[in-house]
Amino acid sequence: MKATIGIDLGTSAVKVVAVGLDGSLLAEVSRPYPTHTPLPGWVEQSPDDWWTAVCQALREVRATVAEADLVGVGLSGQLNGVVLLDDAGQLLGDAIIWLDTRATAEAEKLVNGFGDLMRERAATELNAITVLAKLAWLAVNDPERLGRARSALLVKDYILWRLTDVRQTDPSDASATGMMDVYTLDWIEELCAAAGFDPKLLPPIGRSTAVAGYVTPRASAMTGLPSGVPVVPGAGDVAALAVGCGVAEAGVLGVTLGTAGHVVLARDAEEAFRIRPGMWRVTHADPDQALWLGLVMSGGLSLSWLHRLVRSADSPLTFDAMVACANQVPPGANGLSFIPFLEGAATPYAMPSARGAFTGLSSSTSIGDMTQAVMEGVAFNVRQCVELFTEYGGSIKEVRIAEGGARVDRWCQILADVLQRPVVRLEHLDTSSLGAALMAQTAVTGVSLRSLTADLAKGGRRFDPDALNLDAYERAYRRYLVGAEGEVNRVRDPRNH
Incomplete structure (x- = not known):
């Protein structure tokens, strides 16, 4: 072969x-x-x-x-x-x-x-x-x-x-x-x-x-x-993961949860590069297109950080066991919010010196609550990216998710509920390496990237939004926005430096 x-x-x-x-x-x-x-x-x-x-x-x-x-x-x-x-x-x-x-x-x-x-x-x-x-x-x-x-x-x-x-x-x-x-x-x-x-x-x-x-x-x-x-x-990882997610046609949103979280949408190149405050514009591997990029600086990193924090030699809690602790926690994490700015804030704030936080902690807060809150906080930052795209005229008909964080079923479901759109977890999760291989195939075969990526979502698992969770996540999102904007305002205020 x-x-x-x-x-x-x-x-x-x-x-x-x-x-x-x-x-x-x-x-x-x-x-x-x-x-x-x-x-x-x-x-x-x-x-x-x-x-x-x-x-x-x-x-x-x-x-x-x-x-x-x-x-x-x-x-x-x-x-x-x-x-x-x-x-x-x-x-x-x-x-x-x-x-x-x-x-x-x-x-x-x-x-x-x-x-x-x-x-x-x-x-x-x-x-x-x-x-x-x-x-x-x-x-x-x-x-x-x-x-x-x-x-x-x-x-x-x-x-x-x-x-x-x-x-x-x-x-x-x-x-x-x-x-x-x-x-x-x-x-x-x-x-x-x-x-x-x-x-x-x-x-x-x-x-x-x-x-x-x-x-x-x-x-x-x-x-x-x-x-x-x-x-x-090939391409930088953003354009490569876009290829690996099949973000080569209008309406397909790619979300990846590696160390960072990336949210990408393809646009006509001339349209994409108009000034759009709050997000990045990156050239696509397809020269006729460009990408709108929303960046969550601490995507999958947020959950792996929490795992490092709560495990110990005396209590070797596995990552899967920690995630399972969230399974019985209701949407909204019992009032706990997480601001995922461990490595700074990117979209929509562009504030590298911002830092993460939990708000709403109490003596009854559990590991399950914290795990649920971390997954929600990253999903809320992804939602901010999506809202920015739609505000600027982007149309989203399909959401595809990949990279390491996508292996967590509950996180995929949280994203579907928070975005109120079906989410398809791709069969091959390492989309940047896949995209690199597909770009090489275009070079040696002459087949277009759009043709090579047309069927990437087939065989993936679909997560449909649960309408019963809508109100709880709306309330949790508003709490998140208060915390996120409070942190950004703290950094902006010179009296805090």
Whole structure:
């Protein structure tokens, strides 16, 4: 069987899949890597750790599908991480990844000086997590390191380079950096200059589904991939998960609950890039479309955080047992609310320094109440994203959910009840790696992404909203909004700093 490989560099692990040209999933492997937080607000990872994990996962997948004819490789990766290389191709320290918020002051300075330009040409409301802000921080705080750099690569593009010796990115990854013109698909040199670096550091921008290079003999020896296999740059994880969810036609909303929560809706490119405060606009892997993105900074992370909090050596409560504690808790979590801003607020507030909270705690609050409240809080933040989309004219006829949090049946049902729409849990949950493999298939077969993704929802489990829960969730949502807006106002008030 002919197959393509999809590689997704996530926040905590790489996921690699092999997908037959008939759409069948042949193999999937995940390998973790560590995250480093050397100072408050700093979040870094080693690109060497990424590459080691990629090589291990690829060799295992290759062994599993030894009889398959591998005809292409596609890439996906976390947005807004930056890797610096010197003129010999050596790493200049660890990568600064998307969770890092050290560049808040630099982002504010760029917005004050170039906010209109960024909104009109880059379709962005710049903040501290963007690559542009990170490079501006390096120019001010580590100019020696930036001065030695000859390449600044995005996360997945570092793997592209290791596989092919080609330095290139794609429009979706580039559009999230805050410095790509979304109409010409070129870097905005004026913004690079304002941030204090040479735009020649940045890689060329090529199509997501066009072959960028071929697996080198050296990479073949390390990964087990056949030498000469074509590799496409693929897309940043948002555009890749949109492909993997089948968000390639109007009306299909994709919701993923990985470390972060993503809410994506495809729009005509010209319509999508009009100024829409409160959300991101990201280029789609399909060049005729773009994506509206709502971001929940702590999506699946919120529930895994709660599990870390409540388990102990003396009481090794499993994740599944914790989730089961919520099964008897009524909608509204007995008056408990959770604000899911553990890593800051994104949509609709764009407030990286906001923080999470429980409100309504009492001596009778149980683990079940807290678990239910966490799932509700994330679902309410997703609802805020959906309400923003519909306010701006988006039409939603179908909701599809994927990634790790979607494995929790109760969470899927809560989302259906909160959104008051049927939710389909996709059969293949790792949508970014799947999307990467499908982009490679478009490159090698010429079949459009819309055709390849048309049947992705078939075989998924459907969760219908329960009308009996509507009133309880409406009341809980209003309580949530009071808490969320109270936290945002607290951060905005300079007397609290």
